[in-house]
Amino acid sequence: MLRYVLTRLLGAAVMAVLAILVVFLIANTVPGDPVLAQLGDLAASNPDTVMEWRAKWGLDLPLWERYGLFLWGVLHGDLGISIASQRPVLADIAQYAPATIELATIAFVVALAVGIPLGIAAAVRRDSWVDAAARVISLVGVSSPTFWLAFIMLAIFYGGLQIAPGPGRLDPIAFPPEEVTGLFLIDSLLAGDWDTFHDTAAHLVLPSIVLAAATIGLITRTTRAAMLEAMQQDYVRVSRAKGLRERFIILRHVLPNALIPVVTLGGIAYANLLAGAVMTETVFSWPGLGRYTFRSAAALDFPAIMGITLVVSVSTLLVNLLVDLSYAALDPRVRR
Amino acid sequence: MREIPVLEVKDLRTVFLTDAGPVRAVDGVSFTVMPGETLGIVGESGSGKSVTALSLLRLLEEPARIVGGSIRFQGRDLLAMDQEALRALRGDRISMVFQDPMTGLNPVVRILRQLTEHMVAHGRATPAEAKSRAISLLGRMGITAPERSAARFPHEFSGGMRQRVMLGIGFANDPALLIADEPTTALDVTIQAQILDLLRRLNGEFGTAIVLISHDLGVIADVCRRVAVMYAGEVVEEAGTAAVLADPRHPYAWALVNAVPRIGTPLGTDRRLVAIEGAPPDPLALPAGCRFAPRCPFRIARCETEHPPLAEVAPGRLARCWVTQAGEVLPKAGVAGFVGTARIPVATQPILSVRGLEKRFPLPRESLLAPRRVVHAVNGIDLDVARGETLGVVGESGCGKSTLARLITRIHAPSAGSIVFDGQEIGQASAAEIRPLRRRLQMVFQDPYASLNPRMRVGDILAEPLIAHGLIGRGAAARERVTELLATVGLNPAWATRCPHEFSGGQRQRISIARALALQPDMILADEPISALDVNIQAQILNLMLDLQQRMGLTYLFIAHDLAVVRHLCDRVAVLYLGKVMELAPSAELFARPLHPYSSVLISAVPGRAGRILLQGEPPSTLAKPTGCPFRGRCPIARPICETPPPLVEHAPGCFAACHFPGEFAPPPSP
Numbered sequence A: 001m002l003r004y005v006l007t008r009l010l011g012a013a014v015m016a017v018l019a020i021l022v023v024f025l026i027a028n029t030v031p032g033d034p035v036l037a038q039l040g041d042l043a044a045s046n047p048d049t050v051m052e053w054r055a056k057w058g059l060d061l062p063l064w065e066r067y068g069l070f071l072w073g074v075l076h077g078d079l080g081i082s083i084a085s086q087r088p089v090l091a092d093i094a095q096y097a098p099a100t101i102e103l104a105t106i107a108f109v110v111a112l113a114v115g116i117p118l119g120i121a122a123a124v125r126r127d128s129w130v131d132a133a134a135r136v137i138s139l140v141g142v143s144s145p146t147f148w149l150a151f152i153m154l155a156i157f158y159g160g161l162q163i164a165p166g167p168g169r170l171d172p173i174a175f176p177p178e179e180v181t182g183l184f185l186i187d188s189l190l191a192g193d194w195d196t197f198h199d200t201a202a203h204l205v206l207p208s209i210v211l212a213a214a215t216i217g218l219i220t221r222t223t224r225a226a227m228l229e230a231m232q233q234d235y236v237r238v239s240r241a242k243g244l245r246e247r248f249i250i251l252r253h254v255l256p257n258a259l260i261p262v263v264t265l266g267g268i269a270y271a272n273l274l275a276g277a278v279m280t281e282t283v284f285s286w287p288g289l290g291r292y293t294f295r296s297a298a299a300l301d302f303p304a305i306m307g308i309t310l311v312v313s314v315s316t317l318l319v320n321l322l323v324d325l326s327y328a329a330l331d332p333r334v335r336r
Numbered sequence B: 001m002r003e004i005p006v007l008e009v010k011d012l013r014t015v016f017l018t019d020a021g022p023v024r025a026v027d028g029v030s031f032t033v034m035p036g037e038t039l040g041i042v043g044e045s046g047s048g049k050s051v052t053a054l055s056l057l058r059l060l061e062e063p064a065r066i067v068g069g070s071i072r073f074q075g076r077d078l079l080a081m082d083q084e085a086l087r088a089l090r091g092d093r094i095s096m097v098f099q100d101p102m103t104g105l106n107p108v109v110r111i112l113r114q115l116t117e118h119m120v121a122h123g124r125a126t127p128a129e130a131k132s133r134a135i136s137l138l139g140r141m142g143i144t145a146p147e148r149s150a151a152r153f154p155h156e157f158s159g160g161m162r163q164r165v166m167l168g169i170g171f172a173n174d175p176a177l178l179i180a181d182e183p184t185t186a187l188d189v190t191i192q193a194q195i196l197d198l199l200r201r202l203n204g205e206f207g208t209a210i211v212l213i214s215h216d217l218g219v220i221a222d223v224c225r226r227v228a229v230m231y232a233g234e235v236v237e238e239a240g241t242a243a244v245l246a247d248p249r250h251p252y253a254w255a256l257v258n259a260v261p262r263i264g265t266p267l268g269t270d271r272r273l274v275a276i277e278g279a280p281p282d283p284l285a286l287p288a289g290c291r292f293a294p295r296c297p298f299r300i301a302r303c304e305t306e307h308p309p310l311a312e313v314a315p316g317r318l319a320r321c322w323v324t325q326a327g328e329v330l331p332k333a334g335v336a337g338f339v340g341t342a343r344i345p346v347a348t349q350p351i352l353s354v355r356g357l358e359k360r361f362p363l364p365r366e367s368l369l370a371p372r373r374v375v376h377a378v379n380g381i382d383l384d385v386a387r388g389e390t391l392g393v394v395g396e397s398g399c400g401k402s403t404l405a406r407l408i409t410r411i412h413a414p415s416a417g418s419i420v421f422d423g424q425e426i427g428q429a430s431a432a433e434i435r436p437l438r439r440r441l442q443m444v445f446q447d448p449y450a451s452l453n454p455r456m457r458v459g460d461i462l463a464e465p466l467i468a469h470g471l472i473g474r475g476a477a478a479r480e481r482v483t484e485l486l487a488t489v490g491l492n493p494a495w496a497t498r499c500p501h502e503f504s505g506g507q508r509q510r511i512s513i514a515r516a517l518a519l520q521p522d523m524i525l526a527d528e529p530i531s532a533l534d535v536n537i538q539a540q541i542l543n544l545m546l547d548l549q550q551r552m553g554l555t556y557l558f559i560a561h562d563l564a565v566v567r568h569l570c571d572r573v574a575v576l577y578l579g580k581v582m583e584l585a586p587s588a589e590l591f592a593r594p595l596h597p598y599s600s601v602l603i604s605a606v607p608g609r610a611g612r613i614l615l616q617g618e619p620p621s622t623l624a625k626p627t628g629c630p631f632r633g634r635c636p637i638a639r640p641i642c643e644t645p646p647p648l649v650e651h652a653p654g655c656f657a658a659c660h661f662p663g664e665f666a667p668p669p670s671p
Ligand code: SF4
Pocket: B250, B251, B252, B290, B291, B292, B293, B294, B296, B297, B298, B299, B300, B303, B308, B320, B321, B322, B323, B324
């Protein structure tokens, strides 16, 4: 078991170095001459100035040496300076990431909490109304455009019924809790500030549902299919022949097997939620990574884009590592 | 006082509700099992034997439904019970063991819980009691280190071990009745012998009544005193097992008994087996008279119109046949088999000659750090095959017999060694050099369905190799050849336009044989060509192979695990263990006087035979290259000298064995 964990960790580290290489190569092969862009026509016509500028930014060094320097910087938490904000990229990301992490995590929990039981019920009562309802829910979730869903939800629950708060993480007049983790739910709890906690939670409801919608659909479908497949297996018939109760068979024999594919999907889904909140964040004015990405891309802010890509790939790797580890917990066949 | 039967089935009817109408899978089956008694149910696939088993516990799934009759367990009607009462009986008073131990255990649940959960659920034990009982059960099932084994997961166990666990699950609550559905079909012969022996002992020790379902009369004869033979949903004969084997009173049972070569019977001069033509009737359109009438060689006029009842033909013997009820006796079939002088390949140049053949399969690394592991499939095989002979290759799974065939046909490239086919070295030859030889060296596989492209018409499947080798153009010439081929293997040439799924298993195997024949090969390597088929179909295919050999002078390399069939069909036999030849001898010699202890053990493990040597343990892992004598870990007469590998030496003309003490381990006398 320990060896399994260690090899997975090592694998993740190797993958991270590769991911950094890819990010580096992409950024350094983008068409366009940085000299021209930064110095302007006049200065660029003077060879001395150009040489000096290139030396200053290390552009005269061979590619692999620049990669070494870049890697060195990354290892020291130096992702460069954002052109747009003129602040270290890492500081920007640290500022925007908690909002996204909070939203994506809540959305993920919602997706699991709805999708898994719904999938189980749909499989157990196959072809009943539960199954039909589950099918409609997943179809709507998977096929409605996030953008559209976000507007509809806002229009109904905020504009129409007025039972949900508007966009943003907090009421415009409220103060954010004292920053510890940057996750408002946790920070407000730590500060013992119930009003802020409540306000944060209320603001999370609509965006997390919107963000979770597609994932709910995927998880429901996968759970249902995996349950149906597991229910076909011989050990289920053996369990019936043992005289076990149907409920026991479903929960203790079928479900543990059916969860294995759901875990894989869950990992991918969580990584997607972290990286793919651009639409939702835009509509709900959510100050998260999605909006930061959007802005940086619009401004062609390469250091920022590289930084984001790096953070997203590393977090995907981390999620995959978690998936591998939960595999080992669920499936004795992969343990060794 | 009359004892109450454990199980009393009367006129049981189970149907499958299909779009085309109800299929009568079990149609009026009756039998009785007394406490502690053993009853076998035998029949081919589709005879209704497994559906009967599932009906007994009401474990049928849609669209199957019990529509009539009664099933009484210790006097209580199972069909009248509600689900809750039924559940209380299942796994407690009545338990069931299924065919495939590889899939019957939940892969993510520890063995211990799978053994104890129903003891606890039925209130027979507290979890702590259940645990100690489970461990002692594992011990009784012959599992070593039961305490440690209980904490493991199923994938850490071999097939034989899992079936022991399944039996342990079955016996956990000390049931009055155990239903076992083909419990040994997925296992190797030596393991099958162990499991059957275990079943017999458990019947004695626990006094549990056993209903054993199998397609193999030999297996049933090993465990059961009585047998019910099923055909087309009905019991056609019920009697003592020994009586049915010696003197069957229903023509179908007669065909069943005579379709299989028996290892104990003396060999005759003819290798053809009794094979009845045709197939079981379409269950949607059952004949009005006797259901066996369309295929029955003893049919009389009455059979076509009147359905015979199951009636007594002799004391304690029931049969559903007009002819035997009228007192007629079915003829003894001619003793099948062959004792000629086998061709010993010294004078003639062999068509195939294999020397020092080795194959290693490296496994993919499990992780970056793990060392690369290697399967040693074939570890130095020397063989010669004479033109026109049939060489049988036998051994348990993992002995390298399939790999051997794939090396000779160069589906795999050997790791070392030479293969000379008709004077030409093909062991290390390139694909282009082998291509012309491929034509002359064809292969037939175990699973005809997997090896035939399901989307192609049979005509195209057969024409494809001809066109690919440029032997024939498309169009009329190809069609003509296809017609010819289909006729050769006994299929209707008009079926060339059908797809493989429209054929039965036996017909599909005929198609694969036709495909192998298309290129007029000199030699055919058949890898378990009949083991997926029912016994009667097996006999048909074997007869076909014999005919073809005589007509075309084919050479066969016949890979099988069924020793009785090999003894019957093959001129010479090679016994493989862990990728090495243990013994190579003419068939008659080998079975009469095996030289190698492993051959003796294999022969004695064949079911339906008295005087068994039970081999302990299972073949070791192929991940380690064997040292010394590969068999010494299980050999009953192993001695220190066996640490040095014994060479394959000729001990009598044509009889080779790789053992330091050839012939010393005598087989028990066959009855
Ligand atoms: S009743 Fe007639 S057809 Fe049926 S098995 Fe007997 S002899 Fe054959």
